[in-house]
Amino acid sequence: MALWVVRGGRGGSYAQWCLAEGRAAAAWNSVPTLAHAQSRDDVVALVAPTMPNESTAKVGNLASQLWGLRSIEPGDTVILPLSSSGTLAVGVCTVGYEHLDEHAPARHSVRVHWRADEVPRAVLGQDLLNSLGSLLTVFQLSRHNAEARFAEVLRTGVDPEATADDPGETPSESVTTASGTLLDPEPVPTTESIRDRVRTHIRTHFREHELTRLVAAVLTVRGFHCDISPPGPDQGVDILAGTGPLGLDSPTLIVEVKSGGGAIGAPVVRGLQGAMLSHRADQGLLVAWGGITREARAEIRKDRLTMRVWDADDLLDQVLDVYEELDETIRAEMPLKRAWVLVENES
Structure with a gap:
């Protein structure tokens, strides 16, 4: 079975529709149905009339992508990047190519059974x-070994071949298979790919x-x-924090930090709730690098006025927000430089 990436439009414009409708889709809606196409050349013949002023190369590129969507079969794994949350929706194709009516935001589609929990x-x-x-x-x-590794991530929440310091081999130029x-x-440098690289650095260092x-260090700046x-068993308390001159004033905070790759379940959340009671803390913070399960999120929601969760993206946002104020030792271990770049067309 094959492993596919199908994005949800510019900026994820129809990604939530894909999740809600159980589909992966592409929105080149001026291109007619591909249902009768038997090859990439057939798709080129359908695409070309809709792009009369474009180069042969651009027409061919679009045709290759649409032919890829047309080629997804039941049992294939489909990945939908969700840029808004720093996660990946992953599912299995259940029904192959279908052309939808004019009410759909993206008319070229396949049906997908999406997994309940997204993959951070x-x-x-970094290579993946x-x-x-x-x-x-x-x-x-x-x-x-992408297909086998994603299968293991779905099973255990951990990428078995993620190495500590390897930034990953940069793929060469795209290859068109014999089928087109x-x-x-x-890859191209984007805000998302830059965040990926910084997250990898944090995870490995x-x-x-x-x-x-x-x-x-982040909380100190705050x-x-x-x-x-100290390292070792901590009974659900990695950090005890408070405000005021002596650190005894409210709000007082208990922090549990989970650095593993797998999603954290509801028992850990309940353990943090218990630690808050025993330490008479005002607030609780769970830092879960691999995210939390849907059940854990439901537990957090019960105490949403006193508890928060930071996943890897939340922690990255916090680090970037206070980076210039962090201790110089931390900054030396994570050397970053702010840069302004012109945002080009990312569609």
Whole structure:
């Protein structure tokens, strides 16, 4: 079975529709149905009249992507990047190509059974993140044992081949298979890919108890006095924090830090709730690098006025927001430089 990436429009414009409707889709709606197309050349013949002023290369590129969508079969794995949350929706194709009516935002589609819990990009090795870095709407992944690794991520929440310091081999230019689909296209630098690289650096250089140290550094900038528990069993308390001159004033905060790749379940949330009661803390913060399960999110919602969760993207946002104020030791371990760039067309 093949592994495909199908994006949800510019900026994820119809990604939520795809999830709600159980579909992966492409919105080149001026192109008529591909139902009778038997080859990429057939798709070129359908695309060309809709793009009379475009180059042969651009027509061919679009045709290759549409032919890729046309080629997705039941049983194939489909990935839908969700740029708004830093996660990947992953599902299995259940019905092949269908052409939808004019009410659909994206008319070329396949049906997909989406997995309930999304996959955080933070749990993937940088090589797989590089492979996801193309701006094409539809393409196939094969490099770096991608299909088997995604299967393991879905089973355990952990990428078995994510290495500690390897930034990942940059794929070469995209390859068109004999059938005409695009395979492992070249990544391009985007805000998303830059965040991927920084997240990978944090995951590999601030492992286990070191991640607790990074969280404490962020909270210190935010005005908390932090007491960090030593490495080892901590009974659900990695950081005790408070405000005021002595760190004893409200709000007081208990922090549990989970640096593993797998999603954290409801028992950990209930453990943090218990620790808040026993320590008479005003607030609780769960830092879950691999995210939390749907059941855990439901538990958090019961105490949404006193508890928060930071996943990898939330922690990255916090780090970037206070970076210039962090301790110089932390900044030396995570050297970043702010840069302004012109945002080009990312469609």
